[in-house]
Amino acid sequence: MDTPYTNVAIRPPILDGTNYGPWKLKMSIYIQSIDSRAWQRVFDGWSPPMRDDDIPGPKPKAQWTDYKITLSNYNAKAINVIFISVDKNMFNLIATCTCARDAWEKLQTHCEGSISVKKTRMRLLTSKFEKLRMKESETIKEYNTRFKSLANEACSSP
Template identity: 30%
Template sequence: MKAILGSQDVWDIIDKGFTKPVNEETLPSNEKEVLLKTIKKDQQALLTLIHHCLDDGMFEKVADATTSKEAWEILQNSLQGFDKVKKINLQTLRDDFEVLKMKESESISDFCSRLMAVVNQLRRYGEEVDDVCVVEKILRFLTPKFDYLVCAIEDSKDLDSMTVEHLEGSLLAHKEKMKKRKEEPLKQLLKT
């Protein structure tokens, strides 16, 4: 393969494809040359497509294709099923995000980790999930024992510019302060 096709050349060839004449031998010599060049370009496009774009599973699907256009059509048809699966997965993840609540026995870190796992999966599927939406979700679905903290954060901080990490840090810091305050009277009692 002397010349590597440019990406636009590859897509032009794949998109247009070509039709082999029924009887190549009856073609005039200039048309035979054009046909041979077209076949060569098509084979280069097919190799480029296979080499750059396909994993082993997809390669198996197009291994028997004889033209780049045929390979491309096989890939398009097989990926239509993937789009349906993607839509179903997105719906499931949206539902998971909506119903996710902090459990009574769960730590702030564990709740935030569970929530971010769902958010990251949504983002991988192309869903746009703002940090503001995640921050608001966390504040809405903390257990009732954090209500005083939620009010304090909502009153004192700008939620539109707050990151999830900043919120989690604030929640953990407040929780540690409250834990320490509860331990001090216990220490005083033990000293007496």
């Protein structure tokens, strides 16, 4: 017997350059839901096996072990999901990537910035938390919503 979700196609979140924090969190779950080993390729990276002889470059696919083919397939799943989950501008940044990890890192660097930018962003969030006060005209529910929004922004920041 089919469950209500058996044949449901769930779209991945789309990165447009302004929503990287939430996109990153959603994508990690999305890729893991497809295959946790595909998600592992995002962290460990992947590269084709190299030739053993003096000729530079990757081995022909016919010479790959079953294990290397399996890793290649997981990488292909992950990079496919990344490719279909970005808008045209973001895709242009990663179009030449063949490794899911490389694509992920390019998007991360582009959207999150350098370490100094990350530190500045965290100082700004800290300052917002320190200045957060409930307004007289605000209900507890409204204040709680603003607080949670700020907390979520901090959690999804680099």
